[in-house]
Amino acid sequence: MTVRNFLRLFTHVQMLPVLEGGEATLVGGQAVMEGVMMRAPHSYCVAVRKPDGEIAMEELPIKSPSEKYKFLKWPVFRGIGVLGQAMSLGMKALQFSANHALAEESDGASGKNATDEKPISNWMMGLQLVFSLAFFLFAYKFVPLKLTTMVAKLLPALNTPGFEGQVLFNLVDGLIRLTIFITFMWLMSLTKDMRRMFEYHGAEHKVVFNFESGKPVNVANAQTFVTWHPRCGTSFMFVIMIISMILYMFIPVQGMLQKMAIRIALLPVVVGVSYELIRFAARKRGSFLSLLTAPGLWTQRITTKPPTDDQAEIAVRALQGAMDLEARQGGELVIA
Numbered sequence: 001m002t003v004r005n006f007l008r009l010f011t012h013v014q015m016l017p018v019l020e021g022g023e024a025t026l027v028g029g030q031a032v033m034e035g036v037m038m039r040a041p042h043s044y045c046v047a048v049r050k051p052d053g054e055i056a057m058e059e060l061p062i063k064s065p066s067e068k069y070k071f072l073k074w075p076v077f078r079g080i081g082v083l084g085q086a087m088s089l090g091m092k093a094l095q096f097s098a099n100h101a102l103a104e105e106s107d108g109a110s111g112k113n114a115t116d117e118k119p120i121s122n123w124m125m126g127l128q129l130v131f132s133l134a135f136f137l138f139a140y141k142f143v144p145l146k147l148t149t150m151v152a153k154l155l156p157a158l159n160t161p162g163f164e165g166q167v168l169f170n171l172v173d174g175l176i177r178l179t180i181f182i183t184f185m186w187l188m189s190l191t192k193d194m195r196r197m198f199e200y201h202g203a204e205h206k207v208v209f210n211f212e213s214g215k216p217v218n219v220a221n222a223q224t225f226v227t228w229h230p231r232c233g234t235s236f237m238f239v240i241m242i243i244s245m246i247l248y249m250f251i252p253v254q255g256m257l258q259k260m261a262i263r264i265a266l267l268p269v270v271v272g273v274s275y276e277l278i279r280f281a282a283r284k285r286g287s288f289l290s291l292l293t294a295p296g297l298w299t300q301r302i303t304t305k306p307p308t309d310d311q312a313e314i315a316v317r318a319l320q321g322a323m324d325l326e327a328r329q330g331g332e333l334v335i336a
Contacts, residue, residue: 005102006128008193009033009120012098013132015188015197015303016090017083017233027211027319028231030090031200033101037093038204038318042329045321046093047314048100055317056100059325062089079275080268086233095125139184140241141263144176149256167249174245181241185234185302195305200314202227203307207315217319219312227307228300231278235296240274242295247273 012033029038035048045059065081066073072081098120151172152158158169188194209225210217244263247270253262307315 008102009094009098009128010131011188011191011194012094012197013091013128014135015185015194016087016094016132017237027208027322029204029208029315029318030086030093030233031197031204032090032093032097033197034200035093035097036200036204036207036315036318037089038207038315038322039089040322040326043322043325044089044093045318045325046096047318047321048097049310049314050100055314056096057317057321058093058096059321060092061325061329075276076269076272079272082275083271091125091129095120095122137264139180140177141260143180144173145256145259145263147176148173163249166252170245170248173248174241177245178238178241181237182299182302185299189302189305198303198305199307199311202304203311203315204318205229205232205304206307206312207319211319217316219309219316222312222316223307223309227304228297230297232296232300232303234300234303236274236278238296238299239277240270243274243277244270 016030027038027040029036031037032046032048034050035046037044037046039045039062041064042062043059044062045057048056050056062085065085066078069081072078102120148158148169152169157165158172159165160168189198203222205227206222206225207217208229210222213221213225215221244266247266248259248263251262251266253259
């Protein structure tokens with residue numbers, strides 16, 4: 001794999017939590033490289049537009065985390081299971097799409113046969129995951145904490161002993177984190193590669209809306225819907241950052257190393273609580289807590305773009321593949 005392709009894949013892996021849905025639903029999906037992955041409760045399908053215009057597809061049966069481990073049905077724990085499976089399927093779909101998009105681009109440029117290009121292996125994807133996790137901890141945990149610590153030297157109020165100082169410190173820390181998050185997504189949206197990814201993200205949302213409306217799922221119907229959806233990874237990430245900011249305010253630790261350790265240790269708790277909030281907000285539209293998810297919808301103006309009909313077709317094909325596999329398995333179409 002070339003350095004350029006490694007970096008392209010790295011940016012796509014970084015965006016997986018933003019592009020993936022944050023709640024277990026009847027159908028959901030995710031944008032991948034030149035394609036879309038869709039899943040039903042027990043089925044998965046990814047469809048990718050190859051450089052020659054043809055569509056490559058992969059279908060797999062899946063089991064929900066709660067079917068494998070009963071404790072993942074419990075509140076808070078179920079959010080960890082859902083996100084874990086979402087990331088696992090997302091990496092699998094991204095690997096499939098990258099094997100077609102990157103390999104065939106290399107073939108076209110070099111004149112080689114497709115069989116000459118080794119596929120992106122599992123260890124390569126594992127390395128990407130390690131790099132992405134390290135980047136996440138550095139960009140969204142270490143950098144905001146370091147900058148807030150520097151600001152606290154200029155503004156002594158942030159170091160005031162007691163609850164007031166904790167609130168002020170973590171408020172600044174959280175605002176810096178949100179600024180980094182939004183800025184990073186905006187910068188990514190300026191690149192040609194990621195803009196296409198965001199167009200497929202928009203296609204995925206339109207097709208999910210089409211399915212949920214009860215209308216026949218096709219390109220024409222899908223294109224009548226908006227691109228921002230309440231059950232989106234962008235909204236989920238935004239809620240995670242708000243919840244983490246609030247939670248840290250109640251943890252009375254001093255020193256940068258201790259605060260960094262707490263932030264890493266509490267990640268599963270933050271994910272679980274955020275998931276429960278999203279579930280509640282989805283069922284109680286217009287409630288006070290649902291207001292916390294509203295900024296995520298606004299932010300989707302960055303992470304979703306209007307798709308072309310060709311891109312919407314890919315999302316339709318992915319959904320049809322997942323639903324066909326679900327039917328062939330003979331299971332009742334319900335959320336497990």
